[in-house]
Amino acid sequence: MYMFKYVVKRLLLALLTLFIILSLCFIFIKLLPLPEVTGSEEYRLLVEMRRRAMGYYEPILVQLFLFWKRILTGFDWGYGEQMYQVQTVTSIIGEKLPATIMVNLYSLLVSIPIGLLLGIFAAVKKNKWQDHTISTLVMVFISVPSFVYAFFVQYLLCAKLNWFPLLANTTGSYFEPAMVYSLIPAILSLAFGTIAGLTRYTRAELSEVLTCDYMLLARTKGLTRRQATIRHALRNAMVVIFPMILGQFMSIMSGSLVIESIFSIPGIGALYVESIGRLDYNFFMAISAFYTAIGLGANLIIDLSYGFIDPRIRMGAR
Amino acid sequence: MNNIDINAIPAEKFELANREGEIHDKKLDTKPVGYLRDATRRFVKNKASIVGMVIIIVLLLFAFIAPLFSQYDVTYTNGFYSNVYPKISTDPIVGFWDGASTEELNTANYYYYRAIEKEGGKKAITKFYGKRTVSTKALNGVVTTETLYKFRLDSYTKLGYKFVDLTAEQYRDLQKYQNETGKRVIYPMQITTAQGTGQVMFNVNDANYWYKTYLTGKNRGEPVLDENGDYIPIYRLTGNDDYDSIRLDGDPGIADPAAENRYRYAQINQTGYRCRVCYYDYFVYLNGYEPLYILGSNSIGQDLLVCLASGTRFSFILALGVAIINLIIGAIYGAIEGYYGGKVDMIMERIVDVLSGVPFMIVAVLFNMHLQQYVGTVGALLFAFVLTGWIGVASTVRMQFYRFKKQEYVLAARTLGARDRRLIVKHIFPNALGTIITSAALFIPSVIFSESMLSFLGIIRFDDVSSGVVSLGTLLSAGQGASNLINYPHLILFPSLVIALLMISFNLFGNGLRDAFNPNLRGTEG
Numbered sequence A: 001m002y003m004f005k006y007v008v009k010r011l012l013l014a015l016l017t018l019f020i021i022l023s024l025c026f027i028f029i030k031l032l033p034l035p036e037v038t039g040s041e042e043y044r045l046l047v048e049m050r051r052r053a054m055g056y057y058e059p060i061l062v063q064l065f066l067f068w069k070r071i072l073t074g075f076d077w078g079y080g081e082q083m084y085q086v087q088t089v090t091s092i093i094g095e096k097l098p099a100t101i102m103v104n105l106y107s108l109l110v111s112i113p114i115g116l117l118l119g120i121f122a123a124v125k126k127n128k129w130q131d132h133t134i135s136t137l138v139m140v141f142i143s144v145p146s147f148v149y150a151f152f153v154q155y156l157l158c159a160k161l162n163w164f165p166l167l168a169n170t171t172g173s174y175f176e177p178a179m180v181y182s183l184i185p186a187i188l189s190l191a192f193g194t195i196a197g198l199t200r201y202t203r204a205e206l207s208e209v210l211t212c213d214y215m216l217l218a219r220t221k222g223l224t225r226r227q228a229t230i231r232h233a234l235r236n237a238m239v240v241i242f243p244m245i246l247g248q249f250m251s252i253m254s255g256s257l258v259i260e261s262i263f264s265i266p267g268i269g270a271l272y273v274e275s276i277g278r279l280d281y282n283f284f285m286a287i288s289a290f291y292t293a294i295g296l297g298a299n300l301i302i303d304l305s306y307g308f309i310d311p312r313i314r315m316g317a318r
Numbered sequence B: 001m002n003n004i005d006i007n008a009i010p011a012e013k014f015e016l017a018n019r020e021g022e023i024h025d026k027k028l029d030t031k032p033v034g035y036l037r038d039a040t041r042r043f044v045k046n047k048a049s050i051v052g053m054v055i056i057i058v059l060l061l062f063a064f065i066a067p068l069f070s071q072y073d074v075t076y077t078n079g080f081y082s083n084v085y086p087k088i089s090t091d092p093i094v095g096f097w098d099g100a101s102t103e104e105l106n107t108a109n110y111y112y113y114r115a116i117e118k119e120g121g122k123k124a125i126t127k128f129y130g131k132r133t134v135s136t137k138a139l140n141g142v143v144t145t146e147t148l149y150k151f152r153l154d155s156y157t158k159l160g161y162k163f164v165d166l167t168a169e170q171y172r173d174l175q176k177y178q179n180e181t182g183k184r185v186i187y188p189m190q191i192t193t194a195q196g197t198g199q200v201m202f203n204v205n206d207a208n209y210w211y212k213t214y215l216t217g218k219n220r221g222e223p224v225l226d227e228n229g230d231y232i233p234i235y236r237l238t239g240n241d242d243y244d245s246i247r248l249d250g251d252p253g254i255a256d257p258a259a260e261n262r263y264r265y266a267q268i269n270q271t272g273y274r275c276r277v278c279y280y281d282y283f284v285y286l287n288g289y290e291p292l293y294i295l296g297s298n299s300i301g302q303d304l305l306v307c308l309a310s311g312t313r314f315s316f317i318l319a320l321g322v323a324i325i326n327l328i329i330g331a332i333y334g335a336i337e338g339y340y341g342g343k344v345d346m347i348m349e350r351i352v353d354v355l356s357g358v359p360f361m362i363v364a365v366l367f368n369m370h371l372q373q374y375v376g377t378v379g380a381l382l383f384a385f386v387l388t389g390w391i392g393v394a395s396t397v398r399m400q401f402y403r404f405k406k407q408e409y410v411l412a413a414r415t416l417g418a419r420d421r422r423l424i425v426k427h428i429f430p431n432a433l434g435t436i437i438t439s440a441a442l443f444i445p446s447v448i449f450s451e452s453m454l455s456f457l458g459i460i461r462f463d464d465v466s467s468g469v470v471s472l473g474t475l476l477s478a479g480q481g482a483s484n485l486i487n488y489p490h491l492i493l494f495p496s497l498v499i500a501l502l503m504i505s506f507n508l509f510g511n512g513l514r515d516a517f518n519p520n521l522r523g524t525e526g
Helices: A002-031 A041-053 A060-074 A089-124 A129-143 A146-160 A177-210 A213-220 A225-251 A257-262 A268-277 A281-309 B035-045 B047-069 B107-120 B168-181 B279-287 B304-340 B342-357 B360-404 B408-415 B420-457 B472-479 B482-487 B490-517
Strands: B100-106 B125-137 B143-154 B161-166 B266-268 B273-278
Touching: A002 A060, A002 A281, A002 B342, A002 B360, A089 A129, A089 A177, A089 A225, A089 A257, A089 A268, A089 A281, A129 A177, A129 B490, A146 A177, A146 A257, A146 B482, A146 B490, A177 A225, A177 A257, A213 A225, A225 A281, A257 A268, A257 B420, A268 A281, A281 B342, A281 B360, B035 B047, B035 B490, B047 B304, B047 B490, B100 B107, B107 B125, B107 B143, B107 B161, B161 B168, B161 B279, B168 B273, B273 B279, B304 B342, B304 B360, B304 B420, B304 B472, B304 B490, B342 B360, B360 B420, B408 B420, B420 B472, B420 B490, B472 B490, B482 B490
Parallel strands: none
Antiparallel strands: B100 B143, B125 B143, B161 B273, B266 B273
16 A cells, blocks of 8 residues: 555656646747748748647747647647648657667667676676676776767778668668668667666676675575575566666667667657757657656656565555 | 693683783874875775776876867868878878778779879879779670779878969969979969860869870770870960979970970969969968878868867866866755755755756757857856756765764764854765765766767757867767768767767776775775
């Protein structure tokens, strides 16, 4: 019951935060002058009429009310004005989302096993040369931003060795081998950082657990080192590692703006950058909301999952 | 063996351990080690953080000192020397850092570049690797063969000759320079319009065609060679050019200066004189030094080295400025939260909750749109970083305050009459100092990363070249793209290397600081 109350409380708080952030964002955008519409005479007239109908010339607070009303009643985020003329923002976002999700999902599927294994290996071999090598590499890989990998991958594997196409080919289905193949450079560039992060985290957690008293007990009662590590240490370390992975899954949807722009993947990040460049406020608003929601949601899930996984942690109990 | 019964040891076996005097506590011989001194000692012991610090110092030196030694300025651009390759010195070893690229081109191109050296002595082709014949079969079955020449092409001298428009004064000065130094800059003009058959420039706008070429047919663009295999010059004769300086070998004007059939060195137009100059030498004449881009140049002919140094400097200054401002705001905010607690803390925490939920990208975009016109791009960026950046510092300070405010020494100070301000500043705050410094040090790389990402994506745009503000992200975005990556990889490799080094070094440094300031880790490093 504590738990339920706590979850509801956190959820409401997150929703309130989202509401405040979006309202502020909306007001700040509406304070800017309306962007000039480009296009044919008819199109300009159409946009002008639509703006009038949607209350663009009302006072800002009235507009804010209309904005929330439209969203809450029909999940209507408006139409593209500068880009994707006449199409709804939600439909375009829905179109772009698969590309982002697939690329990030693939990279996560590659990273999780590798990161976990490296982390476990480093923790088991703590303070030996294997650990030092892995830790040093992790330090380097975690610091270097993903676009630097992207350039090196693009330069070495695509331009010099000609193994992969320079840009992603996203015309087919997302499960087609040819297309997945063309996405490999992007997946790789994303994976380096994730692997390094996961390795460091796993190593830190596991090596802390490995020094616990119950590990000594497990060894004393006759388990081999391997058995003790897998059955006792790893399980307990997972309590902390699993929420992190969960958070990663949540944030794959937000994707990477830079990687998408470098490999020209038509995902949501590219859309966001384009909407900023071309001053399409409806798109900007909707994707900002999307990112904010994902960020808040990931945080919420990470926090809550501790309580669900680990019975020792009782959320909201006094 | 030891067979004494320990339960019944006879009294005479006992003996006083210390007969002389009383026993005092021993005075400590060692000096007391303070918190900061201890942290410094452990920081220095940490190899990784020292490496990080050394890299930071090297980058700092590079950022602030490299521009002083460079002959170029950030605002200097040169359309002719755009995208030239890195060259380590004016007389490099061929094949390594020599400002050249290995090319495989057809006959016309090969002779084109050879002609540059033939006329003025500037080596465009620094090394010749060999030639081969390739046949390609078209779809209609026609087989065409062409000869490909493989050679090392210097990107500085391959420009060859350029037409420049000079005023009468400039023209006189240039001749004077030629006469004084004996260095030839001006070369004779060519025939542009057909006077005899086939004696016409292949491309009127390209000053490098000083020789007779095939104008049509299969050999189009290739030179017509004489019986010795030499180029046949098509210099223009006669006409007034007001030229009284070094003449090209073979110029009939050498033997007879008054002759009417000497080469023509300039064409007089409305504004002055149009001359044909060897651009490399002309550059030396204009600037007093030879063109040399150690890390190459970008598409508008800026020196990449100076750009990188300037971008690094910008990153440093921005990150440091942001870190200091955030530190101050975060420390004050966190101190108030932590010290007063209760309702104040709750309200302030809710504000933090909302702010920390805002994605940085949104803040950056909105601030850029709103504030750019008032405070400029850099100012807007600074505000964006500050809006949410202090949250991390605030929460660490808040935690430290919660930890220390209930301790006895604070209570003692309060009993002695210390006011809130004194308690916060003098008694509790120093305990939080270590964590604050650490979070600031770890904040710096994130600022550098975010800034370069924003400018890379074009969300933040700095003014044109003349403003002198260069960001590493702008350099990266200028270097990206398939053709740049294949032809001019230096444009992207050097900036990304610098960013990578910056990030690694600051992270190493910050982690070292964190470990050093964490007393729990004492003695665990071994």
